[in-house]
Amino acid sequence: MNEYDSNRIFDVLKKIGYSKTENISETDCYILNTCHIREKATEKVYHDVGRLKKEFKNRKKPILIVTGCVAQAEGEEMLKRENYIDSVIGPQSYHKISKIIKDIEAKKQKINVTEFDTIEKFDTLNLIKNSNSKVSSFLTIQEGCDKFCNFCVVPYTRGPEYSRTVSEILEEAKVLVENGSKEITLLGQNVNAYLNNKKKLSDLIYTLSKIKGLERIRYTTSHPKDMTDDLIGAHKDIKKLMPILHLPVQTGSTKILKLMNRKHNIEEYYNIIEKLKKFVPNIKFSSDFIIGYPGETDKDFNDTLRLMKKVQFINSYSFVFSARPGTPAAKKNIVKDDISKQRLSNFQELSEKIKINYKKKLLDSSVEVLFENRIDENSFFGRDKFFNSVIVKSNKNLNGKILNVKIKNFNTNTLFGTISDFNEKPFAA
DSSP states (O other): OHHHHHHHHHHHHHTTTOOOOSOGGGOSEEEEEEOOSSTTHHHHHHHHHHHHHHHTTTSOOOEEEEEEHHHHHHHHHHHHHOTTOOEEEOTTSGGGHHHHHHHHHTTOOOEEEOOOOHHHHHHHHTTSOOOOOOSEEEEEOEEOOSOOOTTOOHHHHTOSOEEOOHHHHHHHHHHHHHHTOSEEEEEOTTGGGOEETTEEHHHHHHHHTTSTTOOEEEEEOOOGGGOOHHHHHHHHHOTTBOSEEEOOOBOSOHHHHHHHTOSOOHHHHHHHHHHHHHHOTTOEEEEEEEESOTTOOHHHHHHHHHHHHHHOOSEEEEEEOOOOTTSGGGGSOOOOHHHHHHHHHHHHHHHHHHHHHHHHTTTTOEEEEEEEEEEETTEEEEEETTOOEEEEEOSSOOTTOEEEEEEEEEOSSEEEEEESSSOOOOOOO
16 A cells, blocks of 8 residues: 555655655655554664765755655654654655645745644545556555444544545556556555445445456455455456455464454354355465464464364465554563564465465466566566566567466465466576
């Protein structure tokens, strides 16, 4: 979502004459768009500010703005602690950035804008054309969260759930396709909680699937509680909806799920997986895991390992629990650090083994790849239907094409292959 937000911030700033630069020394305005989900996010901001101060030590300083969730959570403190920062802008207020920059240029005081103006934000952005022209694009359809998981800062930094209208999403999607997008990933902190004027995520996907030229649809990130039967049915009915679902579970223990306030148990999660597999036999899954959540015992951890083995997630993102300031879980007694780290190591060893075994089975098979960009003179990057990264060599321009690729090799993160549709030079991994 921060990538989408950053692109839209640029669309706004183009209106007042700003353009992007890859050269930091040319910078007139430096914007740090931040995320508060992981540990030490705030310190990373100060590290970047220090790097900028060093770059401009003997020159006129650029305007420095910190946006995003760290700005929302700690904006006032940041302005007090670091005089080099001119403004902090929360994620629901970045549509005001042009006026803020003009006020800074007029040498007004430091500016803290962290109200939850979600409706006003999207009303403003709807008037500004999305200039993104990537083959695969992000599109925010929903923001905020009402779930209040005990470990999560999103309800405090992004605010309550808000869903854009189907018509404005459809209009923006059409613009992205006109710009060259063949694939759109629908975004939301709680994307499958989408609800506007009685239209749910499944209704929206059915509508978007009718756009000519849009070949692939994905959505992220989902909550198990909102994985309704109509959405599960959409996976069966809509061929443009890719057969991969990122469905964060966090733990395989019902006890820990309750402590997390996740509002579902592990049996309900298993049932969702089974329903989807019944409708879409080849569907694959990825998930997020928190290891060492307060109260986690060896039995709870073993339940998580059991879940991993049963579902065979082809990708998993796992971290030792780190308390987010202001959340209920921050007050809990944490699992000993050495125990948590050992559990994480054991979990990641298992998840890596599952991922490698999955990729081994893809050797000599043919996968359908949408090519997104050129890596070098004759190498191209794309993704298959299951979001696997694929690299091939080709003397032809493959950007934007969907082609069959025969997989010849792989490493932890990437598949390597040759084009099956026409004679190509083999890729030496």
